[in-house]
Amino acid sequence: MAIEKLNRDAVENVASLAKLELSDAEADMMTDQLDKIFDLVKMLGEVDTEGVEPTYTPVQTQTVLRDDVAVNAHESDALLANAPESEANLIKVPTILDEGA
Amino acid sequence: MDFLKTDLATLHQKLVNQELTVTELVEATLENIEKSDENYDAFITIMREEALAAAKEMDEKGVPADQVLAGIPYGIKDNIVTKDVLTTAASRMLENFKPVYDATVIEKLRDAGAIGVGKLNMDEFAMGSTTETSYFKKTKNAWDTTKVPGGSSGGSAVAVASGQVPYALGTDTGGSVRQPAAFNGIVGMKPSYGRISRWGVIAFGSSFDQVGILSRTVKDNAYVLNQLAGVDEKDQTSSPKAVPDFTANLSEDLTGVKIAVPQEYFGRGVTEEVKATIEAGLETLKSLGATVEEVSLPHTKYGVGAYYILASAEAASNLQRFDGIRYGYRAEDAKNLEELYVKTRSQGFGEEVKRRIMLGTYSLSAGSYDAFFKKAAQIRTLMIQDFQKVFADYDLIVAPTAPNVAYGFGENADDPEITYMNDVLTIPMNMAGLPGMSVNAGFSNGLPIGMQFIGDQFQESKVYQAGYAFEQATKLYEQTPGGAK
Numbered sequence: 001m002a003i004e005k006l007n008r009d010a011v012e013n014v015a016s017l018a019k020l021e022l023s024d025a026e027a028d029m030m031t032d033q034l035d036k037i038f039d040l041v042k043m044l045g046e047v048d049t050e051g052v053e054p055t056y057t058p059v060q061t062q063t064v065l066r067d068d069v070a071v072n073a074h075e076s077d078a079l080l081a082n083a084p085e086s087e088a089n090l091i092k093v094p095t096i097l098d099e100g101a
Numbered sequence: 102m103d104f105l106k107t108d109l110a111t112l113h114q115k116l117v118n119q120e121l122t123v124t125e126l127v128e129a130t131l132e133n134i135e136k137s138d139e140n141y142d143a144f145i146t147i148m149r150e151e152a153l154a155a156a157k158e159m160d161e162k163g164v165p166a167d168q169v170l171a172g173i174p175y176g177i178k179d180n181i182v183t184k185d186v187l188t189t190a191a192s193r194m195l196e197n198f199k200p201v202y203d204a205t206v207i208e209k210l211r212d213a214g215a216i217g218v219g220k221l222n223m224d225e226f227a228m229g230s231t232t233e234t235s236y237f238k239k240t241k242n243a244w245d246t247t248k249v250p251g252g253s254s255g256g257s258a259v260a261v262a263s264g265q266v267p268y269a270l271g272t273d274t275g276g277s278v279r280q281p282a283a284f285n286g287i288v289g290m291k292p293s294y295g296r297i298s299r300w301g302v303i304a305f306g307s308s309f310d311q312v313g314i315l316s317r318t319v320k321d322n323a324y325v326l327n328q329l330a331g332v333d334e335k336d337q338t339s340s341p342k343a344v345p346d347f348t349a350n351l352s353e354d355l356t357g358v359k360i361a362v363p364q365e366y367f368g369r370g371v372t373e374e375v376k377a378t379i380e381a382g383l384e385t386l387k388s389l390g391a392t393v394e395e396v397s398l399p400h401t402k403y404g405v406g407a408y409y410i411l412a413s414a415e416a417a418s419n420l421q422r423f424d425g426i427r428y429g430y431r432a433e434d435a436k437n438l439e440e441l442y443v444k445t446r447s448q449g450f451g452e453e454v455k456r457r458i459m460l461g462t463y464s465l466s467a468g469s470y471d472a473f474f475k476k477a478a479q480i481r482t483l484m485i486q487d488f489q490k491v492f493a494d495y496d497l498i499v500a501p502t503a504p505n506v507a508y509g510f511g512e513n514a515d516d517p518e519i520t521y522m523n524d525v526l527t528i529p530m531n532m533a534g535l536p537g538m539s540v541n542a543g544f545s546n547g548l549p550i551g552m553q554f555i556g557d558q559f560q561e562s563k564v565y566q567a568g569y570a571f572e573q574a575t576k577l578y579e580q581t582p583g584g585a586k
Contacts, residue, residue, distance in 0.1 A: 020447050033516075040409065096438045
């Protein structure tokens, strides 16, 4: 697949996938900068990779099994102390659905 | 006191002989950090109370004669979690985060009696090579405070180079230990992928990340790796390979050692003074008995593009966890859950982190996956094969660590492509999981130049042996920054 020049729409679509909100100025800058980075990426097209296995991790290790024993690693109080908002031993979040939706 | 003219073995002997108590050592260390850090801004958090409590305990039970690190202070990059001690990854996202557990590396150093004295500045989530993307502060180079310290482990490098601590932990995903070590004239080792547990290291690119060690000398570095290396049941990718004594067989003789020099590592962008310094370094290695031959690693030039796709894709995935729900920053004004995620992430992450998340998300999205992610992973295979061919005939590869010396703040800030090219000589070792270590090889206008020693997987001993011989032949570690003391 050829790598096309990056446009604003594509950048905004990716931002929404990544759960990011960009200002107009940020979106313009990001479009411009990502496009420059894509110049580095376009070079990769020169390389014949037909039949080459992809590498996802550099060192092969064996999967190790352990006994399935439950451990209580952390106290819930300590964990909840890091939550921005909590109540009754639960983490509190805003409305999941819009009012009236 | 500072640590510019001493080493771990000497300090250890003083503590064991009770010429110095641990409390005196830690007090003096903290005092020097608090004073000198006005110049350097290396630390985000100073662990005064924790360090003094540990020192008192060590003095009460006595310094064990068989633990070289016992009672000696060290610094910790702020993306390594420390129980009950602020751990920010230099991000607004974690500006109030106190972990509920210690990273495995922290546990192991505590087992050895080592005393953590503070958390060190870095590029936000380790993304950057100047430490300028930190949300909190700009760390200054130990040799010239108008220059960047390198990154992302810039705080760790400056803390060691300026004598605030004898060694510090860093992390290296594409050069983040080696390049700041080079910019500050110290030793920076990134071991093989899997050599050290990543449990408790805030993830960036999980198939690239490795804890590294920054120190003044090669032998000090090897002592610390002795303590950190080994399999960990909490990290599936940690290696069960036997851990040798890395301080063994260090000598000044390199007779019979076969060194390969890749021509591609002296190409476009590598400055003349860096080339000349490394060429002189290679002559030194020859004089110690090594043979030096030129080789080719033909896929080197594709490394930067492939790395930024793969590491950013892994980062985009790893950083999904920062959503404002369970810990860290939460945006105030969100009306619903979706808005909470979006506002939290948009306000909590800095510009460079957003750029990498965007690049990674794009690479993994439908329609781009084959041309980006899969292609880059195939090129990773070809780079690994290049290395395998060289290591079939040679013991080590030697090259520059970085194409340039430390530069001014804000230079290249508008052009991420130029900044990314800074990593061209360090990224390949993360792609292939190889150990790489930077050792100071000389100066240009008072700024240090690093030489990189690269070994085959799990051949850290060979890397240390060559680095030690070179360091003893040049004694460059005796030169220390004098500027801002």
